[in-house]
Amino acid sequence: MDRVDKILSQWQRERPDLDVEAMAILGRLKRLTTHLGREVEQVLLQHGLSSSAFDVLATLRRSGKPYRLSPGDLLAMTMVSSGTMTNRIDQLEKAGFVERVLNPDDRRSVLIALTENGFAAVEATVGAHVANQQRLIENLSDEDKAALDALLRKFLAKFE
Amino acid sequence: MDRVDKILSQWQRERPDLDVEAMAILGRLKRLTTHLGREVEQVLLQHGLSSSAFDVLATLRRSGKPYRLSPGDLLAMTMVSSGTMTNRIDQLEKAGFVERVLNPDDRRSVLIALTENGFAAVEATVGAHVANQQRLIENLSDEDKAALDALLRKFLAKFE
DNA sequence: AGCATTTATCTTGACGTCAAGACATATCAT
DNA sequence: ATGATATGTCTTGACGTCAAGATAAATGCT
Structure with missing residues (x-):
């Protein structure tokens, strides 16, 4: 039950007609990328x-x-x-x-x-x-990293 | 050989000492989220x-x-x-x-x-x-979606 | 050659974001 | 009670981004 799950369960209660599967994936992607971007920027700023x-x-x-x-x-x-x-x-x-x-x-x-x-x-x-x-x-295993990279590659192919 | 692969191969040529595995995953995540954010925004803007x-x-x-x-x-x-x-x-x-x-x-x-x-x-x-x-x-299969969501959940857990 | 179109870069004005700090109110410790 | 600290919101000033259009040069068509 992470933060995205909380968001989804709120929608489920308020609008049970909505299918939130896509929202889960896109929501986690967006939050994750925001966190990662901030972490990356910190280190770069330390180098000016x-x-x-x-x-x-x-x-x-x-x-x-x-x-x-x-x-x-x-x-x-x-x-x-x-x-x-x-x-x-x-x-x-x-x-x-x-x-x-x-x-x-x-x-x-x-x-x-x-x-x-x-x-x-x-x-x-x-x-x-x-x-x-x-x-x-x-915190991802080697298998996780390989699987994630493969999925992202496939997903990204739709856009570029 | 997508755009991220091109970036990685340039780094390999110029700086073969660098391990670019993490760069691949983070680069695809960032590009993907940028594309997705633009697509999402377009539809929202159509509704004002x-x-x-x-x-x-x-x-x-x-x-x-x-x-x-x-x-x-x-x-x-x-x-x-x-x-x-x-x-x-x-x-x-x-x-x-x-x-x-x-x-x-x-x-x-x-x-x-x-x-x-x-x-x-x-x-x-x-x-x-x-x-x-x-x-x-x-363009992701049901299995892909489930696997991606699970990986993102695990990855995101490190940050929130 | 001369005109229209395309290409390459820059300008402008608007927006969204953040960090740092200001300000007011609430809470806590004595 | 009252002074210190914590909390909740807003302000300020700086950045990074974009879309749309301006400008200049190259290319293509006749």
Whole structure:
């Protein structure tokens, strides 16, 4: 009887006609992701990066040398709107973690380049971040983790 | 090879020392919840309610007669901060969906009461909302749904 | 070549969220 | 009783996000 069960039982009492099976799954997913997001953010903030800043820096870092992508590329990889990406890049540029470099091949476009400081910030953070992610799933068994990942993959396939 | 697999393989190439198992699960969870949240919001907006507005109205509705809870009660049930709840109540009060009623038992406190219009708004929306939730999970088999729900329950237990 | 369309990025204005702290009232300990 | 502490709600200021549209350059069509 967790919190989601309480919500479901309230609906059952008030609206017994509603089928709440889907609500259970979506409710647990949402609550879980909220908790996980907060835990992840805590560790990143301890290293001086917001989740959204880390999201961009990590995308550039894992793209490999020369650690440059256009805003459009970043957009396609990060599930945010173009306005949000402009804002993120502005913040990171102010902080000195990225630079806007003119794209010689297309003057509409620009390349976002990780600076030395930006590279260093990712490298100083990603280890603790990954360790934290491992901690967050540690109460699942190996079988649970494999089963959960497989189910999420199947579920996610409907949307992307 | 979904989008999360692409991210993992980039990390593998750039940082083969990192164990990305946890990143896979948390990444799929986050992407999935983002997609689901957008789908849910679309349907609610078609009925004139934001997700956050529906969240409060539905909490009052399923609490049963007389459809009144204190801001603190609402807070405890909805995973938001007190400032956020004040803001939500302000919006709903302006829209005429709830009223602030003085609590005779504790003058620090106030009760948030669903108005007739607020009740009607929930009742007009909840059916489509639940149907939409069912649609969103329809590509999972019955066994998948049961297994996923069980895993999420176990995972969530670590946090609440 | 020249015009229309498409692509890439940025701007604007609105919203939802939070942490920290302010304020009023209630409760507790003596 | 009364002073200290706890509780309940609201305020403030800062962020992150989005949709819609503005701007500029590239591409395609004739």
